[in-house]
Amino acid sequence: MLELKDVCFTIKKDGEDVNLVDKVNIQIPRGHFMAIVGPSGCGKTTLLKTIAGLNPESAGALYWDGRNLSEEGDLDPSEIGYVPQFSVAYDPLTVDESVEAATRLRVKTRDMEELDQRIDRVLEETGLTTIADRHVKVLSGGQKRRLGLAMELVSDPKLLLCDEVTSGLDPRSEREIVRLLHDLSRREGRIVLSVTHSLAHLELYDSILVLHEGRVAYHGPPDQMNHYFSVHDTEEVYPKLASQTSDRWQSSWMKHRGPYYTKLDRNRTKLVDSGGLHLPADPEPVPTQEVTDEKEQAAKEKPESEKIRTPGFFAQFTTLLSRRWRIFFRDRGQVFLQLAILLCFPVLVTLFKDNALGQIANLSETRLGNVMQDFQEQQVVRQDQVRVGSAVSGIVMFQVILLALMASNNSAREIAGERSIFEKEKFGGLRPTAYLASKIAFLACLVLAQSLWMAVFVNLFAPFRGGAGGFESHIIFLLLVNGGMTAICLGISALMRTAEQASLLSIYLVGFQLPLSGAVLALPDSVEGFTRPFISAYWAWSGSIGALEPKVLEAVKTVVDTSLSTREACLYTLGFHIAAGLIAAWVGTRRHQWD
Known part of the structure; x- marks a missing residue:
């Protein structure tokens, strides 16, 4: 009652x-x-x-x-089951897949047979058996309401x-x-x-x-x-x-x-x-003191054995990650956008390769001679240094900014875009840690693919002018800036109530990366000291520039007034950005934001 x-x-x-x-x-x-x-x-x-x-x-x-x-x-x-007015299923999934995911997230079953029986029973109860293979996006309003009921009935x-x-x-x-x-x-x-x-x-x-x-x-x-x-x-x-x-x-x-x-x-x-x-039979009365300890213990354990148990962290994590990849590959628009970004952004960077390579080849040592010849040689070298420094610094910063833009596209809507479904599943027993872990695993794959492809593709046409291990260091910083911005935008997505709010704030964050990095124009000391710790682009750019060959590094220093930080400082700061973003995401996923 x-x-x-x-x-x-x-x-x-x-x-x-x-x-x-x-x-x-x-x-x-x-x-x-x-x-x-x-x-x-x-x-x-x-x-x-x-x-x-x-x-x-x-x-x-x-x-x-x-x-x-x-x-x-x-x-x-x-x-308890709660069926809200809004749809609680993903459009790219089928009815059967939606109910299966709900069952795997809410009910710990002994084997596949029990899982299938529970799914089949719920589909039959709600009259969805004949349309089990139909995608959610083509369902009528009444069918979607039946699906919402089915997804709640999986836990009886x-x-x-x-x-x-x-x-x-x-x-x-x-x-x-x-x-x-x-x-x-x-x-x-x-x-x-x-x-x-x-x-x-x-x-x-x-x-x-x-x-x-x-x-x-x-x-x-x-x-x-x-x-x-x-x-x-x-x-x-x-x-x-x-x-x-x-x-x-x-x-x-x-x-x-x-x-x-x-x-x-x-x-x-x-x-x-x-x-x-x-009506089910009334529960047995509580045993009196005359009942033996064995019977008392059995009476206490009986309800527990019949109680439906919620799956563990790993089971929920694998279900969520599998569902996320299935949704990703069925969303043709999203797949096309990711492929277009992955292919086109590195090509944009390589448009500057000819000038950069040619200018680097023009570098030479000054020759000893009369004063006029010496002065003319120094002038040529200085002009080459300016051109080389501008090109190399610009290519590195271009890579960094494009990866920051990829990061925003990766995660700005990842949680906020499915807020209502997540809150509903959390109400049904979903662990926020399992949900967040599945998002991190999915986004980590995107970060690896984007950063490695950007670094390798660009390096094929415009080799990174680094010393021993310079290119490897450059890859690390590209991974870190992409990972840092992805984590921060994921945190924003988790804290915002709507996908529009999260997207807008993430775009503003990326937009301020270039002007506040100091790579184009040096910032006033009062502004630089306040903004620099928060600008991921600066730390990735600075760390990559620091790994250049000494001659190229000197060329970059001739065109930028911004001081460079040590490699260790760049690594620690970008690592801190990743940690801060994940902490914000953890706070946002645990916080109640039911609309």
Whole structure:
């Protein structure tokens, strides 16, 4: 049984406390199907989220089978299912793949046979068996709602919460979904609560909860609602609510609820007697002191053995990573964009190769001779140094900036773009660490491919003028700047609520890399000291420039006024950028950001 006693949810508005849910008192027995209705803004979804634990109650208490959830912890992820109004599946996946991924993330199965049986059963229950191979993006609205239900039923929840799952559907699809929810409530004593704005098909519900400004105005049988509100048609209930304050409706209901609850009990008894509702057997009573220790231990362990367990970190990680690669390769637009960037960006860099190579070949030692010849030779060498320094420094910085742009494209939308799905899966038992680890593994592959290809391809046409190990050092810094910017943009993506916010902030971050690096124009000392620690492009550029041949290094120094940092300082700083980005991503994934 689910019971709410004086439950409130309060927010601050203009410095004052406002109760969005105000002293709700209801009891919902097992195997019950209840609709939560009311005009827009009356607190329907807020109440549902409070029951789910997404909104912590400000006062009162919630009880589940006699257990105080406020004091003894929330419901286990396997006990509760939440079907939001938005889609919870990825468009490139099929129905079967979506349900399989949900099962692997929420249920620890013994073997593949048990996994397949659970998936097949859920597909059959929700009527999705015939379209199991169809992609999510081509499903109708009603089919997507069925899929959302299927993905929640994989863990056999005893409490199923549905938020506006019939909104936007045609009348036929709406009735089919309501009928499906009705049937689900008749199995194994499952409680199904459905928030709906529609007043159609109310006869399929066991009870109707009418809210007005966060307060209970009515909770009783559907066929008694018109009588209570003194209306001839159900559609007149909402206008009738506006005729009195919510406080008066709540007081009236508290006075008259007795007969309506009696009618609910009679309806329930008839339903059980007729076989329309099959309830599981009541749990065995707690053993008395006379029971032996062995029997007492067995009684305690029995519920645990039947309890659905959540998969471990590694199982969730592999499921998420496999799903991410499948989505990536099925998104032709994303694959084409990655390939275009991977191929075109290095080609852009090599456009400057002829000038760079030619200018480097013009370098020579000054010859001894008369003063005029010596002066002319020094002038030629100085001019060559300027051209060589500009070309080499520009090519290195061009590589760094392009890799920073790749990094932004890699991860700016990686988490924020699927925020709603991630929050839903986290509610269902997904470990944030497994989710973040799968993102890091996926992005690490992109970083390696992009950085190594950039370095190797450019070096084929414009060999890196480094000393012993110079090219290897250059590769390391390209990897670090790509990895650092990818990690930082991933952190931004995890902290932002929307993909648009994350993308915009990441683009600004990349845009400031070149002007604030000091590689083009030296910055004022006051600005440089403040901005330099945060500019990944500077540290990758400085570290790569420091690995050049001495003659080329001197040429670069003749054209830039910015001082170069040591290789160790560049390595440590870029490593710090990676760590800071991952920490921000960890904080963002753990933080509750349910919309």
